[in-house]
Amino acid sequence: MTDTEVKPEGEEFSPFQLAARLARNDVADSVEVINQLSPEDAAATIELLPNDIAIEILDKPELHFGAEIIQALPRKHATVLLSGMSADVAADTVQQLEEPARSEMLAALDEATRATITGLLSYPENTAGSMMTTEFVSAPSNWTVAQTLEHIRQVERTRETVYAIYVLDPVTRRLIGAVTLRRLISGESTASILTLVPTTGPVTTSPLVDREDVARLISKYDLLAVPVVDRGGHVLGIVTVDDIIDTIIEESTEDVQKFGGMEATESAYLQVGLGEMIRKRGVWLCLLFVSEMLTASAMQYFESELEKAIVLTLFIPLIMSSGGNSGSQATSLLIRSLALRDVALGDWWRVAIRELPTGIILGVMLGVIGVVRIVVWQKLGLYDYGEHWVLVAVTVAAALVGVVTFGSVAGSMLPFALQRVGFDPASASAPFVATLVDVTGLMIYFTVALLILRGSLL
C-alpha cells in the first residue's frame, strides 16, 4: 500500500519522474521518500510539485531537511511556500535558516505572515508558545450554530484543525469556552453557539508552559487541541494533538538517552556526525570517570587491609555492581513516576520508607546467594577462601545487604533531589547512580570487613 522507494534499482535520479509520482502519493509517504534524498535533489523535486502538495510536504514535522530545502529553492518560490505552511512549522523552519537567507526570507514575506512568525519565534524552545499554531477557528458568542458552521466551511482549508471552535466574547474577544465540531453539527441551526459551550469551563494553557505539561493536559482531558491564552484570557494559538504525539515521543527518547548517561541527540543515530557523537557522550563519560576515580582513592586508603586479605578483592566487582544494579532499578522507577506525576515531590518520604524494606529484602536475597556460592566452592574444593572462609562469607553477605539497601534508597532519592534543585529528574542516569553507589559501596564493604574480620584476617 505504501510506496516509499526513491527509484527502481540502478536508474538515474530524475526529479521530474519523482515529482510526478509524489503528486499521487500520500503526503506521509512522500516525506519518507524526500528524506532519502540530498537537500539539493529534494529541493529540485519540491520545485516541480504543485504548490499545495509542496506545502503539505513541508508542513510535516517528520521532514528532515525542511530548512535546507527552503534555502535551496529560488527565493520567490520559497516565500510562497513559507506563507502557505502552518505558522508553527514555518516559524521552526525560519529559525533553522542560516543568515543572510533568514533575514531576506522574513523581509520578503507579507506583513501578516511575518508578524505571526516573529511572534512565535519570540517564545522559548519547548514551550506551548513555541509549539502553537495561530491557525484555529474562533467564533463570537452571539453567532448561531448555522453561522458558525458556514464560517468553518469558508475557512476550513486554511486552519490546522477545525474540530474545536473557540467561542469568544464579541466585545473583549476573551475566550468563553470551546465547542467541539461534533457538538456543533448535532446542534439546532438557529440556536446560539453559546448554548453548546460546556459549563465546566475551557481547559487552557499559557504560552510559557513546558511542552511536557501541555502533553499531560491533552492526554488527561482527551483533547484534540488545547488553546494557549494570555493573561487577559485571549487565545494566542492552539497546540494540536499531532504535535503532542511528536513531543511525547521526543521526550521519551531524551529520557532514555539521558538515563543511559549521555546528552540527548536531536537527529537519528545515523545522521549524527562522529564529532557530535563524541561530544555528547564524551563529556558525561569523562565526568563520570573523574568521579569514579574516588574508588581508586578509597582502595588506596584501605591498601593495607587489601594486602592482608587479597580474598576480599575477589568480591569487589560483585558487591559494587549489585549496588549499582539496585540503584538503577530504583532510579528508573522514580524517574518515570515523577514524569507521569504518579508521585509528587512531597512524596519523597513515602518512597523512602518503601525503598528501605525493599532494599533490605533484596539485599538479603543476594546475600543468601553469595553465601551459598562461597560455601559450595569451599566445600567442593573449587577454591580455597582460607581458614576464615566462614567469616569471609558473613562479610560478603552483610556488605551486600548494606550496599543494596543503600543503592535502592539513594537511587530512589536522587531523582527527587535533582527535581528539587531544578534539574530534570531524568538526568539521574544509570551510570551516575552506579558511580555514586560504587564509591559508597566500597566504603561499606571495607567497613563491614573491618568490623567482622578484625582480629582474624585483618
Place this chain on the structure above:
Amino acid sequence: MTDTEVKPEGEEFSPFQLAARLARNDVADSVEVINQLSPEDAAATIELLPNDIAIEILDKPELHFGAEIIQALPRKHATVLLSGMSADVAADTVQQLEEPARSEMLAALDEATRATITGLLSYPENTAGSMMTTEFVSAPSNWTVAQTLEHIRQVERTRETVYAIYVLDPVTRRLIGAVTLRRLISGESTASILTLVPTTGPVTTSPLVDREDVARLISKYDLLAVPVVDRGGHVLGIVTVDDIIDTIIEESTEDVQKFGGMEATESAYLQVGLGEMIRKRGVWLCLLFVSEMLTASAMQYFESELEKAIVLTLFIPLIMSSGGNSGSQATSLLIRSLALRDVALGDWWRVAIRELPTGIILGVMLGVIGVVRIVVWQKLGLYDYGEHWVLVAVTVAAALVGVVTFGSVAGSMLPFALQRVGFDPASASAPFVATLVDVTGLMIYFTVALLILRGSLL
C-alpha cells in the same frame, strides 16, 4: 480551575456530597478524585451519580479501579453501566473481573453487547484488536453528504469519534475509504459521499498488529483514528488517537523500567505492593548477581597476579565502570533508534563501524585522564604506585581503550542481537550491559597487564 481534592481536611467522607460535586466537575478531574478513594467508597459514589456521568467516568482509561468498582456495584446497576461504556474499555474491565463475577456479568448483558465484548476479548493483549472500539461511524458509498451528516447527528452520542467516517461498499460492506468530518461539512449537500474519498486509499491496520506499530501509523499519518480491517477488507473497529497517546506513554514507561533492569510494573509506584515490587526487581537482580559472579571467578583465576601486584586492584572499579558506562550509553542510543525505526535490523554493520572509532576515541580520552591522574599523584607524592609506575600507567590507559571500545561496540550490538532472536531490544538493560562488560573488562585488564608488565611487576 481544576477541583481534585477529595474532601476538606478533617471532614468525614460522604458519598452523597462527593457525588453532588462530581456531577458538576469535568470528567477527567472526577477520575482523579475517584482514584484517591478506596474501591468501596468509589463504588458508593458512582452508584449515586446519574448513569451518563458514571459511564463517562468508567470510560476513562486513567481510572485505577474500574473493575473493582463494577464488581462492588449491585449486579443490575453494573450491567447497565457496562452496556453504556465504550466497547474497548468495557472489554478491558470485564477481563479484569474475578470469577464468578465475570461470567455472571457477561451473562446479564444483552446479546449484542456480550458478542462485541467477547469478540474483543478474543484478541491477544497489546494488539490493535484488543485496543479497538467498535463504536465508529460508517456510511454506504451511495449516500449523499447530507444523508451522511444526518446519520452522524443521530448516532453521535453513541460513537467514540465521529471525525472520521468510513465509507463502505453498499453490497459487500468492504471499506472503500475514509472521509474526515471537516471534508464532509465543506462538501456539497447533494454530492455523493464517494466524491470526498481521497484517491490515495485508506490507511488501515489488522487486528493482530502490535499496538506500537499502530501508534507509529497514527503518528506518521497524523490520524485521529485508524480502522482495523479483516482480510476481506471489512472494518472490525477503530483505534483512536486518545488510546494511542496512552499506549505511547505506557510503552515508554516500560522501556525506561526495562532499561533500568527490572520487569515493567503496570500500576503507579505507590500502588504496587511490596511483594510485587520485590518480585519484579528481585528476579532480575538475582539473575544479574549470578552472572556477575563470573567476575569473582575471573579474579580467582588471576589470583597469583593480584598477589604480586596489589597496585593493579586499585584500578579495577574504575576500569570496569568505564566499560559499563560506555556500554549503557551505546545501548540507550540504539534501543531508541530501533524503537523509532531510525535504524533497521540490517543496519547493524553500519552501527558497528561507527561505534568502533567512537569507542576508540572515547577510550583514548579516558586513558589520557587516567595517565594524568597517576602521574600527578606519583609526582606530588600523594601515592606511590611502585618503581614500575610508568608501566602501570600505560597498562591502565591501554586497558581503558580496550574496555571502552568493547563496551561501545558490545552495548550497541546487544539490542540488535535481542531483536534478531525475537526479544524486545529494551530488555538490554543498563545493568545487563554492565554485567556483560564487567566480566570482559576484567579479562581485558588482566590480559593487557600480563602483556605489559610481564618481567617487571608480574
